[in-house]
Amino acid sequence: MVNGMHSEADGTRAAPPAPTTKTRRPPRAAALAQVIEGGVVVLRRKLSAGELGSLPVVLVLAAVWITFQSLNDSFLSPRNLSNLSVDIVGTGLIAVGIVFVLLIGELDLSVGSISGLAAALFAVLNVNHGVPEWLALVLAVLSGTVAGTVQGYSVAKTRVPAFVVTLAGLLTFNGLMLYILGTSGTVNLDENGLVAKLTSHYFTNDAAAYSVAAVATGLVFLVSHHGRRRRMAVGMPHRSFRVIVVRTAVLAAVAFTAAYLLNRFQGLPLALLILLVVVAGLDIVLRRTHYGRQVYALGGSIEATRRASLNVTGVQTAVLAVSGTMAAIGGLFLASRITSVSQGAGSGLLLLNAIAAAVIGGTSLFGGRGTTWSAVLGMLVIQSIASGMVITDTPTAVQFMITGGVLFAAVVIDALARRSQEAHGRA
Amino acid sequence: MASPPLLALRGVCKRFGVVEVLTDIELELRAGQVVALLGDNGAGKSTLVKVISGVTPADKGVIEWEGSPVQIRRPHDARDLGIATVYQDLALCGNLDVVGNLFLGREIRRFGFLDEVEMERRTSQLLERLTRGVPDLRAPVVSLSSGQRQTVAIARSLLGDPRILLLDEPTAALGFEQTSEVLDLVDQLRDRGLAVLLISHNMGDVKALADRAAVLRLGRNNGFFDVNTAPQEQIIASITGATENVPRRMAHQEAGW
Numbered sequence: 001m002v003n004g005m006h007s008e009a010d011g012t013r014a015a016p017p018a019p020t021t022k023t024r025r026p027p028r029a030a031a032l033a034q035v036i037e038g039g040v041v042v043l044r045r046k047l048s049a050g051e052l053g054s055l056p057v058v059l060v061l062a063a064v065w066i067t068f069q070s071l072n073d074s075f076l077s078p079r080n081l082s083n084l085s086v087d088i089v090g091t092g093l094i095a096v097g098i099v100f101v102l103l104i105g106e107l108d109l110s111v112g113s114i115s116g117l118a119a120a121l122f123a124v125l126n127v128n129h130g131v132p133e134w135l136a137l138v139l140a141v142l143s144g145t146v147a148g149t150v151q152g153y154s155v156a157k158t159r160v161p162a163f164v165v166t167l168a169g170l171l172t173f174n175g176l177m178l179y180i181l182g183t184s185g186t187v188n189l190d191e192n193g194l195v196a197k198l199t200s201h202y203f204t205n206d207a208a209a210y211s212v213a214a215v216a217t218g219l220v221f222l223v224s225h226h227g228r229r230r231r232m233a234v235g236m237p238h239r240s241f242r243v244i245v246v247r248t249a250v251l252a253a254v255a256f257t258a259a260y261l262l263n264r265f266q267g268l269p270l271a272l273l274i275l276l277v278v279v280a281g282l283d284i285v286l287r288r289t290h291y292g293r294q295v296y297a298l299g300g301s302i303e304a305t306r307r308a309s310l311n312v313t314g315v316q317t318a319v320l321a322v323s324g325t326m327a328a329i330g331g332l333f334l335a336s337r338i339t340s341v342s343q344g345a346g347s348g349l350l351l352l353n354a355i356a357a358a359v360i361g362g363t364s365l366f367g368g369r370g371t372t373w374s375a376v377l378g379m380l381v382i383q384s385i386a387s388g389m390v391i392t393d394t395p396t397a398v399q400f401m402i403t404g405g406v407l408f409a410a411v412v413i414d415a416l417a418r419r420s421q422e423a424h425g426r427a
Numbered sequence: 428m429a430s431p432p433l434l435a436l437r438g439v440c441k442r443f444g445v446v447e448v449l450t451d452i453e454l455e456l457r458a459g460q461v462v463a464l465l466g467d468n469g470a471g472k473s474t475l476v477k478v479i480s481g482v483t484p485a486d487k488g489v490i491e492w493e494g495s496p497v498q499i500r501r502p503h504d505a506r507d508l509g510i511a512t513v514y515q516d517l518a519l520c521g522n523l524d525v526v527g528n529l530f531l532g533r534e535i536r537r538f539g540f541l542d543e544v545e546m547e548r549r550t551s552q553l554l555e556r557l558t559r560g561v562p563d564l565r566a567p568v569v570s571l572s573s574g575q576r577q578t579v580a581i582a583r584s585l586l587g588d589p590r591i592l593l594l595d596e597p598t599a600a601l602g603f604e605q606t607s608e609v610l611d612l613v614d615q616l617r618d619r620g621l622a623v624l625l626i627s628h629n630m631g632d633v634k635a636l637a638d639r640a641a642v643l644r645l646g647r648n649n650g651f652f653d654v655n656t657a658p659q660e661q662i663i664a665s666i667t668g669a670t671e672n673v674p675r676r677m678a679h680q681e682a683g684w
């Protein structure tokens with residue numbers, strides 16, 4: 001499902017070289033050949049232009065899954081996949097915020113600390129001070145927004161690189177979290193509370209997962225179909241109807257397989273549903289709104305953005321506000337998974353994993369290229385490796401080395417793609 | 428006297444730190460005229476363009492629009508007046524596609540979302556008018572040839588129906604055919620009543636196209652010429668500095684045109 005929606009997103013920008021339907025309707029086999037040929041042309045053009053998109057990460061994910069499945073056949077079991085889909089949510093949401101920051105060519109090092117701060121704030125307000133859960137939750141998320149906004153505004157005004165400002169933030173917010181937690185050390189959350197439910201609730205009715213798959217597939221089909229009709233109406237190059245059908249069918253296959261597997265365990269996890277809705281929503285914000293266009297533009301060239309009369313300060317502030325907010329939300333999901341908040345919340349590998357997820361998923365470190373779906377795909381790779389290591393009883397040391405290798409490969413691909421694009425332009 | 432010029436600079440100064448890059452610049456642009464801005468490398472031509480387009484606002488001096496003083500403090504101000512610019516460095520976002528660059532900052536929206544179909548339609552209409560080698564509209568601009576990028580930058584400048592067009596060495600990266608496309612375009616735009624400021628090092632193009640020429644030397648005015656009557660040697664002498672003794676204040680001569 002994830003991948004299907006992503007490739008739909010990619011393709012709309014790059015209209016294929018018009019295999020129009022105006023020509024006489026060819027016989028079936030020829031038609032299929034035509035579709036494949038069109039696909040190959042698009043793919044080749046994308047490869048030579050350095051636009052690999054999510055292709056490498058999908059291949060890596062397939063390789064990881066095949067490897068672990070051959071080592072231990074419980075890896076692709078419904079139980080393990082279902083757990084995997086919940087385990088990626090907390091860090092995945094944080095990585096979505098990181099994608100925004102990477103898109104403008106900056107880096108946010110404070111997301112781990114902010115996630116811990118938000119979780120601690122929620123725990124202390126709700127458990128220790130009896131603030132109603134919903135209010136504590138809203139305040140916790142807002143604390144991330146405020147922290148991000150302050151950092152973003154400082155970056156925009158001082159023109160100090162974001163990684164420096166957010167390094168200060170990393171320390172400050174971590175200190176603030178320890179201060180808030182005080183001597184209490186670990187705070188246990190209400191096992192049946194709202195936050196605990198975020199990752200423990202499953203829609204056990206089989207219909208839930210299938211309806212989500214159906215709605216997503218249907219929406220993607222309707223949007224592509226409508227876009228095609230509009231393009232045809234004004235005589236613009238458009239995808240052939242077959243291409244749309246094939247794409248929708250691939251998406252449907254992925255979505256319904258996922259739904260089937262989830263239903264064979266405990267049903268659709270609420271956390272996964274939230275992740276997918278947030279990522280799809282933010283993807284639309286980035287690629288289909290004026291705000292998102294400014295984010296990409298800033299990653300392309302700050303000077304060009306400024307000369308196009310855009311508000312650079314505003315966009316920089318907003319982007320770090322988004323990453324702060326997403327960090328806070330992610331922190332609540334992480335706390336929900338262990339139903340407690342300790343002094344170690346938001347520390348350790350969290351920050352590195354979130355950044356690695358975005359980059360492994362195909363978001364460029366150089367700014368301007370990437371989508372929110374890359375956070376999900378990258379997180380799937382990282383979490384699959386972690387889970388596979390546990391299942392196959394491999395030591396953590398090896399897990400780090402493998403994840404590091406994948407990250408390194410992603411960075412190299414990113415750099416090569418960039419070089420190839422520039423070479424393409426000079427040719 | 429005739430109507431006031433569309434745009435006039437009076438005593439404009441610009442300094443970067445301690446370096447005074449532009450000193451007491453006078454310049455007038457009139458509708459339906461092409462003014463060539465000439466000068467050696469480092470004379471301050473690009474800086475002057477950025478002053479007029481609000482990228483690096485003037486420190487001193489007055490800018491008049493149709494005779495009354497205006498403030499150009501940011502690119503937004505220049506755009507609102509109807510000043511469009513093709514910068515020497517083009518100022519494109521390499522990661523955005525052709526359509527995205529053309530409409531950057533003035534996207535067409537439909538129900539609050541970007542209307543890619545309409546933007547793409549207008550882009551292809553505009554580019555087909557401008558050039559024969561229309562690039563792939565959905566390719567990121569970084570993957571286009573430098574000539575195609577130049578075309579994209581020129582197309583973008585025409586999008587908002589500007590009244591003044593500033594072209595900073597628009598043909599430097601172009602081959603023969605594309606250069607004549609651009610020069611033809613400038614000719615058409617003049618006939619449609621735009622005021623054009625053209626920076627070029629090619630005296631042939633300047634002779635063929637411009638009505639007047641203003642020469643900058645070391646950040647100061649160093650002569651104004653009627654291109655149709657002034658001998659080319661005289662203009663070149665003014666560019667290279669062989670004739671430095673031109674009075675610094677040329678305002679009276681500007682007004683005489």
Ligand SMILES: Nc1ncnc2c1ncn2[C@@H]1O[C@H](COP(=O)(O)OP(=O)(O)O)[C@@H](O)[C@H]1O
Pocket residue numbers: 443446448466467468469470471472473474475
């Ligand atoms: N942002 C800047 N900061 C400092 N000096 C600058 C800046 N921009 C231009 N200059 C200087 O101003 C002078 C004029 O540059 P420019 O306007 O680009 O000249 P031209 O376009 O005529 O070749 C040069 O000496 C250049 O080094």
Ligand SMILES: [Mg+2]
Pocket residue numbers: 472473474515595
């Ligand atoms: Mg210049």
